Amino acid sequence: xxxxxxxxxxxxxxxxxxxxxxxxxxxxxxxxxxxxxxxxxxxxxxxxxxxxxxxxxxxxxxxxxxxxxx
Amino acid sequence: xxxxxxxxxxxxxxxxxxxxxxxxxxxxxxxxxxxxxxxxxxxxxxxxxxxxxxxxxxxxxxxxxxxxxxxxxxxxxxxxxxxxxxxxxxxxxxxxxxxxxxxxxxxxxxxxxxxxxxxxxxxxxxxxxxxxxxxxxxxxxxxxxxxxxxxxxxxxxxxxxxxxxxxxxxxxxxxxxxxxxxxxxxxxxxxxxxxxxxxxxxxxxxxxxxxxxxxxxxxxxxxxxxxxxxxxxxxxxxxxxxxxxxxxxxxxxxxxxxxxxxxxxxxxxxxxxxxxxxxxxxxxxxxxxxxxxxxxxxxxxxxxxxxxxxxxxxxxxxxxxxxxxxxxxxxxxxxxxxxxxxxxxxxxxxxxxxxxxxxxxxxxxxxxxxxxxxxxxxxxxxxxxxxxxxxxxxxxxxxxxxxxxxxxxxxxxxxxxxxxxxxxxxxxxxxxxxxxxxxxxxxxxxxxxxxxxxxxx
Numbered sequence: 255x256x257x258x259x260x261x262x263x264x265x266x267x268x269x270x271x272x273x274x275x276x277x278x279x280x281x282x283x284x285x286x287x288x289x290x291x292x293x294x295x296x297x298x299x300x301x302x303x304x305x306x307x308x309x310x311x312x313x314x315x316x317x318x319x320x321x322x323x324x
Numbered sequence: 325x326x327x328x329x330x331x332x333x334x335x336x337x338x339x340x341x342x343x344x345x346x347x348x349x350x351x352x353x354x355x356x357x358x359x360x361x362x363x364x365x366x367x368x369x370x371x372x373x374x375x376x377x378x379x380x381x382x383x384x385x386x387x388x389x390x391x392x393x394x395x396x397x398x399x400x401x402x403x404x405x406x407x408x409x410x411x412x413x414x415x416x417x418x419x420x421x422x423x424x425x426x427x428x429x430x431x432x433x434x435x436x437x438x439x440x441x442x443x444x445x446x447x448x449x450x451x452x453x454x455x456x457x458x459x460x461x462x463x464x465x466x467x468x469x470x471x472x473x474x475x476x477x478x479x480x481x482x483x484x485x486x487x488x489x490x491x492x493x494x495x496x497x498x499x500x501x502x503x504x505x506x507x508x509x510x511x512x513x514x515x516x517x518x519x520x521x522x523x524x525x526x527x528x529x530x531x532x533x534x535x536x537x538x539x540x541x542x543x544x545x546x547x548x549x550x551x552x553x554x555x556x557x558x559x560x561x562x563x564x565x566x567x568x569x570x571x572x573x574x575x576x577x578x579x580x581x582x583x584x585x586x587x588x589x590x591x592x593x594x595x596x597x598x599x600x601x602x603x604x605x606x607x608x609x610x611x612x613x614x615x616x617x618x619x620x621x622x623x624x625x626x627x628x629x630x631x632x633x634x635x636x637x638x639x640x641x642x643x644x645x646x647x648x649x650x651x652x653x654x655x656x657x658x659x660x661x662x663x664x665x666x667x668x669x670x671x672x673x674x675x676x677x678x679x680x681x682x683x684x685x686x687x688x689x690x691x692x693x694x695x696x697x698x699x700x701x702x703x704x705x706x707x708x709x710x711x712x713x714x715x716x717x718x719x720x721x722x723x724x725x726x727x728x729x730x731x732x733x734x735x736x737x738x739x740x741x742x743x744x745x746x747x748x749x750x751x752x753x754x755x756x757x758x759x760x761x762x763x764x765x766x767x768x769x770x771x772x773x774x775x776x777x778x779x780x781x
Binding site: 264265266269301304305307308311312313314316319320321322323 | 336338339342346349350353354357358361416420440441442443445446449598627630
């Protein structure tokens with residue numbers, strides 16, 4: 255994506271703050287997924303990421319458009 | 325169901341009521357992102373953009389999007405599907421695909437569709453905005469009159485019900501009368517189907533002494549046909565089922581686009597702008613149509629579909645657009661009054677007058693003694709389009725000849741052109757569970773309109 259792209263929607267400060275917190279949650283979730291002790295845990299965390307990503311979308315997240323984008 | 329008060333009505337107020345300039349900034353950022361994704365990952369999109377001499381970094385403004393980026397259309401995907409085998413326009417490999425569908429094939433060719441798990445959930449969220457607004461909450465239940473085949477149809481409604489936490493009741497595989505019995509026994513909050521089929525179920529139940537009004541259903545929902553946006557059909561459905569609410573949805577299955585009605589029904593549906601961008605163009609030139617109330621073709625970019633991106637995609641659906649709806653719901657998202665008015669590939673011009681199928685259906689509903697079971701037959705004679713409107717009478721003893729004359733006069737008064745009419749006996753026209761076939765175009769392929777623009781191959 256072009257470097258001048260928006261990384262978050264210009265919504266309210268409250269929305270921006272929750273978005274920032276949830277991006278942090280997602281980072282932690284993905285770190286846990288990399289250390290999952292079984293495929294079952296890894297898969298459950300992948301599903302959690304799907305749902306978490308929907309919350310990011312509601313808050314105007316623009317860095318990625320869907321969970322598997324990277 | 326509840327009656328939400330104040331902000332309780334909004335599923336996602338931050339975006340659902342956001343100012344237009346904020347929404348447009350988000351749209352442009354997402355569109356640019358989508359274009360870059362598709363260019364890198366989808367051979368079809370790369371080829372289309374290369375052919376147009378456009379790179380993702382060229383798309384920076386709305387003018388770039390409107391005038392430089394090429395349209396995409398179903399034939400592009402079908403051609404790519406046939407060239408590659410299996411699926412057209414894909415941008416993610418099969419290990420990401422979780423479900424397969426295909427279009428109904430009403431345009432002659434199936435388009436194969438693949439969706440990831442996230443995409444199905446994301447598509448389903450589109451229903452939550454409208455259902456939440458009318459007061460549907462977790463704990464409510466929904467009965468599906470649907471056989472869960474390979475047409476996406478009400479599958480996306482199912483994903484919406486799962487997202488919202490509704491109790492799902494499947495009528496899959498059951499006969500019509502068994503569905504009536506199940507609905508009376510299970511007493512769902514919502515019954516979901518096509519409008520014609522829901523009317524059929526009410527008739528069927530009535531004929532066997534099983535009145536669906538005794539089932540306590542609070543809302544009818546679904547889509548697939550124009551009926552949920554036609555006042556007379558809405559009244560007929562409400563009366564037949566004894567419900568107060570009729571919920572409308574307009575979908576474009578392949579692009580995972582589903583527009584929704586809100587609580588203040590004003591004859592149309594809102595575009596769910598968290599999930600897509602939608603604008604109107606002149607089908608003949610591709611120029612944006614911006615005058616409020618003007619009819620144009622709905623063109624979509626989906627933010628819910630990445631395995632098979634749909635960017636600046638021609639739906640061929642003709643819509644009116646209200647960019648600043650003020651019917652009291654508070655949503656700031658575009659509104660499509662009348663939902664789908666017709667198709668660019670089914671334009672009928674009778675003695676210089678454009679005739680839209682939904683306009684005809686509206687007018688049929690205003691003649692006492694007629695049902696909403698109708699067919700439009702289009703022919704061409706001596707270079708002129710002709711339309712025969714065939715409608716079922718509500719009762720066997722009614723004077724069908726007189727009703728035919730009354731309908732012809734009513735159509736002439738309101739459309740400005742005389743159409744042929746034929747009133748047939750009750751039950752003479754076929755019933756359909758899925759999309760009802762209303763339009764029979766008997767014109768030769770070369771006689772039908774073909775609205776094309778720009779670089780379409």
